[in-house]
Amino acid sequence: MKNSGFWKLASLALALLLAGVVGKVAWAVAPSGAQQQAKEQVPTYTCSIKVPEPEPADLSTLAKIKADQAMVAAQGAFPGAAVRKVELDNENGCLVYSVFLSNGLDVKVDAGNGSILHHEPAGKEGHEGREGREEED
Numbered sequence: 348m349k350n351s352g353f354w355k356l357a358s359l360a361l362a363l364l365l366a367g368v369v370g371k372v373a374w375a376v377a378p379s380g381a382q383q384q385a386k387e388q389v390p391t392y393t394c395s396i397k398v399p400e401p402e403p404a405d406l407s408t409l410a411k412i413k414a415d416q417a418m419v420a421a422q423g424a425f426p427g428a429a430v431r432k433v434e435l436d437n438e439n440g441c442l443v444y445s446v447f448l449s450n451g452l453d454v455k456v457d458a459g460n461g462s463i464l465h466h467e468p469a470g471k472e473g474h475e476g477r478e479g480r481e482e483e484d
Contacts, residue, residue, distance in 0.1 A: 394441035395459030406435050409442050410458040417444035417456040424463045425450060 396409055403409065418430045421444075428448035435458060436445050442458040447469050455465040 391439075392441070392455070392464040394443060394457050394464060395462075396442040396457070398437040398440055398442050402437055406437060406442060410435060410444075412444075412456075412458060412461045414444060416461050417446055417458070420456050420461045420463060421446035421448060421454040424454065424466070425452060428452070 396411065398406070398409065414433045414435070418433055422428060422430065425448055428450040430446060431449055432447040434445045434447075436443055438445075438455060441464070443464060444456040444458055446454045446456055448454060451469055452466050453469040454463060456462070457464050
């Protein structure tokens with residue numbers, strides 16, 4: 348048979364394709380423990396001020412540092428970046444300042460002690476529609 352090599356190759360390609368599809372379906376149906384835990388609370392970090400339930404209308408009454416101190420902390424961690432916007436937020440029960448920088452980062456600053464808790468590309472959570480107290484520079 349002249350085409351036996353072709354059919355072997357085609358069968359192998361089909362088997363690999365099906366294995367890939369089955370693997371993706373199995374992953375989508377049954378997420379791992381780490382993926383499930385990540386969905387529960389993202390990002391995970393430890394903060395100095397926990398926001399009580401029910402959440403107060405004015406989060407600024409809980410903050411121990413001012414927005415300008417949070418801006419200085421964020422700029423110290425990322426020199427050369429300018430502050431675009433600052434928001435005081437309840438992030439997973441933690442009181443943090445979200446400092447949006449010109450380098451595209453959203454820096455989470457602990458509203459109790461000014462430490463940098465986390466940073467991520469701005470817009471990852473869609474900060475445009477998020478509620479929070481805004482303070483501009």
